Amino acid sequence: MPRLPERLLMAAGLSLLLLPLGLVINPELGLGPLVGLWLSGTLLGWLGLGFRILLWGSGLCAVLIAAVVFTPLTRVLAEGLIVNEAPQKADLIVVLGGGMHCGVGELEASSLARLEKGLELWRAGYAPRLTLSDTVGEIFGDARCPSLGRVAAARVRALYGEEGPEVVFLPQMRTTRTEALAVDGLVQERGWGRVLLVTTPTHSRRAVGAFRKLGVEVVSVVSSEPRFDMALLSPADRLQALTPLVREYLGLLTYRLRGWL
Template sequence: MRGVLSGAVIGCALAVLAAYLGEIRAPVPLLLVCILACAGLGAFRLSRRVLKVGAGLLAAVFALCLLTPLLRAPLASLTENAEPVQADAVIALGAGVWCGTGALEPSSLARLIRGLELWRVGLAPAVTVSQQSGLIGPKDCPKLSDLERAHIRGLYPNGGPQVLTLANVTTTRDEAARVRELARVRGWKRILLVTSPSHSARAARLFRAQLAPLGVGVTSVNAPETRFDTTLPLPSDRLAALRVLLYEGISRVKAGVGGTPER
């Protein structure tokens, strides 16, 4: 009985850890089912042994990542950053919203501010904002696009960039598809793609796949990283970086098996 209980505890802990590190955004009932299923694996001898071995290996990997700046190279492989050039539009990709307080998440705000900086120095006349579909998160969550437009009006009450909305998006692929339609209608030839460093290489690849057939160039210009110091001086920075790497890894796996359908 003691072995079954310890296996259940390990399975439950691993499920919670996976949900945290992978930034899994499933609803509470589904997360509860996953946690209980992992805990149930502790009832069987073979799966209990697998859980224990997996937990030991995971602890060793965590220790290595937390005690050394090992993750610098993997983080660098996720990043594409170029000098900004003259373009037709700045595409400030969406990140997230704090639904309860109705505020932009730091990554969303950093991307928007970087995009406005590029507009302010005259590199492009238009800036896009993204409107989330509502398929992920609470249904009554404020729209990211509304919050970003309000922020722009607050900064530039008597003027500002032309603001275009990428409507009803859930994924970066959705955003790329919306930009493709805008580029086709408006005759764009180059865009400045603004996102977080760890998201930039994947985002640029998705946008080029959509825009290259139209002859539209994509220049990736990074916003500042708001979640951690990218030189990884502290264990807290390294843990945050590990979370980002796992999230990006899961996103690539999901894309490889078909991804999320365009909305």
């Protein structure tokens, strides 16, 4: 065991490995939480047992990154999350919310991909209307963030004007679960049947499961994946995919524990 000063220096260095792990789990972590995570790891180095935990944890992180970069692990995990079905005639196209760039008030790439797919299905005549999620700013970490659905609707109007699809807003949306509940209420109220559910590939299994748990008749039609190449041939793409994969598997676990799947 190193002496205390050396141990603290080593703990400070090893704690830096916790920061990428924190960003993998939550990419929206700000500077304050990241510094807090680093300080917590460093202080853990004061304790002999804590230092061993930090050392082993850092080693496991390194092994995980190596497995992601150099093995087919990422591709196998991604394939387990995808539910992609052939589109059918439906009453409604549900475009699930993605992300927002709150500072400039623009749709993030995943939101654009989902909206593009929803409009593609509408143009092909699969359904006459689509839903957009009227989100609250807090879900993106900034109460001033504009509604994702309102920004998306403005984009639809700019593209198609009065000849565009009928847009139905789902109010006060925060999660996939709240979107599923809102759509379930909507189809029951209006007597609609089949729904085309549009989201990015790795989000599709959790999304379709949440809707079917409520009894909604959904067909899962995935959009493109704008954040990385779904073939996952390069180490860079496999690293880019790690964050959504971790979040989705944690999301599946959470939804199952809560009885939402």
